[in-house]
Amino acid sequence: MPDDPLDGLRAALESLGSCVATHPNDWGQYSLDAWLYGIVVGWDCEDGRDDPDHEHDDICANGAMRELAARHCWSSDEVSRLRQYRDAFAAALGLPPVPATTRGNQ
Numbered sequence: 001m002p003d004d005p006l007d008g009l010r011a012a013l014e015s016l017g018s019c020v021a022t023h024p025n026d027w028g029q030y031s032l033d034a035w036l037y038g039i040v041v042g043w044d045c046e047d048g049r050d051d052p053d054h055e056h057d058d059i060c061a062n063g064a065m066r067e068l069a070a071r072h073c074w075s076s077d078e079v080s081r082l083r084q085y086r087d088a089f090a091a092a093l094g095l096p097p098v099p100a101t102t103r104g105n106q
Helices: 005-022 031-040 058-062 064-071 076-092
Strands: none
Touching: 005 031, 005 076, 031 064, 031 076, 064 076
16 A cells, blocks of 8 residues: 555546446446546547647537437536546546547537
8 A cells, every 4th residue: 555645546546447447338328327437537538638739529529428418418517517527536647637628518
């Protein structure tokens, strides 16, 4: 176990992220699963985190998040909150922020 408790938390979050990202579950089928996936992995395009030259297309800006919000009747406030939780989760892992241009209207 690491000396710094935050290092242990980061390791736990990385493990959770790996488990969710590689599990064959259909994470969009049920609202709770989709919400958890949205926090841990994210439904928005995050290619801009590592590649500032990534050119976002319509799928990046209006893809999965819009589809999942409609499927699960998430309001724009809920989508905003989910994105805030995703940003906080990513920040805890030391990831750079997602460029705002990545995110669509919903």
